[in-house]
Amino acid sequence: MTDPVSRRAVSLAVLAAGAVVLAPAGAQAMQTALDQHRHDWDWLAGSWNVQHHRLNSRLTGETQWTDFRGTCAMVPTLNGFGNMDDNWLDLPAGAYRAMGIRAFNPETRQWSIWWFDERSQTIDPPVRGGFENGVGTFTGEDTLRGQPIIVRFRWTDIATPHPHWEQAFSPDGGATWEVNWRMEFSRA
Structure with a gap:
């Protein structure tokens, strides 16, 4: 009993x-x-070497680019519904650290991405979006030199040994885009 x-x-x-x-x-x-969605960023976890290709000036008609190296180390957080990466950027004008922070909103089914740069000690407004057919697209509103812009992050080739990230700005509500930063990743 x-x-x-x-x-x-x-x-x-x-x-x-x-x-x-x-x-x-x-x-x-x-x-x-x-x-x-808990696994959307699994492919980025770990340590990476990064080759940067950055436009020298944004939305000015600039055509000159600067190439430099860096590193990225990403760790999952929030039981897979968040992550953060520590970035080292070795610019010719001086190296610095930055941090990417990502979190998933289960209500909107979108990821938010914030960028924190040690040079300015501020967190940029988030871009939001998600992955479709192996491409991640994230957009958000910001300002550049006091003018409103739309920022777009795009991840491609995420199932390959060399994922690719690019950033573009639009000064006209998304009618045209200027790509101003590209990064190619390879495992460290």
Whole structure:
């Protein structure tokens, strides 16, 4: 014979198991779809060498680019629904560190990305978006020299040994884009 506390524990366990089995199929499918986003950035986890190619001046008609090296080390956070990376950028004018911070919003089903640069000690406004067919596209509003712009981050080749990131600015609400920074990643 079992004591009342043990019977109650068994009853609660059976009820909990039944609740999982009796959960609506739609809710379970929705949770499965949400859980897939937990792995959106798995390909970026770890340490990388980065080759940077940056336009010298943005939205000025500039055509000269500067190439430099850097590193990136990304760690997942928030049980896969967030991550952050520590970046070292070895610009010819002087090296600096920066940090990318990403978090997933389950309500909007979008990732937000913030960039923190040690030179200015500020966090840029976020870009938001997600992945479709192996391409990540993230956009957001910002200003450049006091003028409103749209910023776009785009990740491509994420299933290859050399993922590619680029940044573009649009001064005209997304009608035209100027790519001003490209990065090619390779495992460190």
